[in-house]
Amino acid sequence: GIQVEQSPPDLILQEGANSTLRCNFSDSVNNLQWFHQNPWGQLINLFYIPSGTKQNGRLSATTVATERYSLLYISSSQTTDSGVYFCAVEMRGTSGSRLTFGEGTQLTVNP
Amino acid sequence: DTEVTQTPKHLVMGMTNKKSLKCEQHMGHRAMYWYKQKAKKPPELMFVYSYEKLSINESVPSRFSPECPNSSLLNLHLHALQPEDSALYLCASSRRGDGRRGSPLHFGNGTRLTVT
Secondary structure (H helix, E strand, C coil): CCCCCEEECEEECCCCCCCEEEEEEEECCCEEEEEECCCCCCEEEECCCEEEEEEEECCEEEEEEHEEEEEECCCCCHHHHHHHEEEEEEEEECCCCCCCCCHHHHHHHHC | CCCEEECCCCCEEEEEEEEEEEEEEEECCCEEEEECCCCCCCCCCEEEEEEEEEEEEECCCCCCCEEEEEEEEEEEEEECCCCHHCCCEEEEEECCCCCCCCCCCCCCCCCCEECC
16 A cells, blocks of 8 residues: 655644644555644644645645655744644545555644 | 534443444535544544445444444444544545545544543
8 A cells, every 4th residue: 555654753843933744655646635633632634735735824735746745834833733743645546535644743832 | 613523522431332423514525434543643544435335444343333324424333342442533524425536534523432
């Protein structure tokens, strides 16, 4: 199956700092999503981004499908950004329903 | 607030009990999912329903039995569980169920299950 590798595994920031999270995947994809899981377990969809660039407030994401990676940018981080960020992908040619999740990046933003 | 509603939020059950987890969405989504998540691990897919039909079963033990009564509801029936089944159970939905391409996945807040 497709392999998904996220880096870094852990990241500690001071409030106001910027950061970049990376997701590498081993095969062509038709579905790539970024999620944030807060400390209470709530899992929020941030971006559906199989290719290209999207922005939503302080967050933006870029997927370079031909080079098999995606980046999530967090600017001016806030303590509420803390939690785990997951990248999830599905291989091209499959049904569009079987996402494979990476192991996640644990982000801690200190005040 | 999430648009996928799961009940109960917490559940403690013995190994001989029968219980059910419930999930509801009113976004008109045609695909619904059950995921299991252990502490400090990513979610793992269990089942997918597409247009109210079971389309994916990821070799889940029969003590977990999914049911999709209609396009808005998804249940997970639990029977004779083991302590290692303790986990966060997440329901999700997405717009498309036709398999042609993916669409954003929306998760509920989950049910935290403890099996004693």
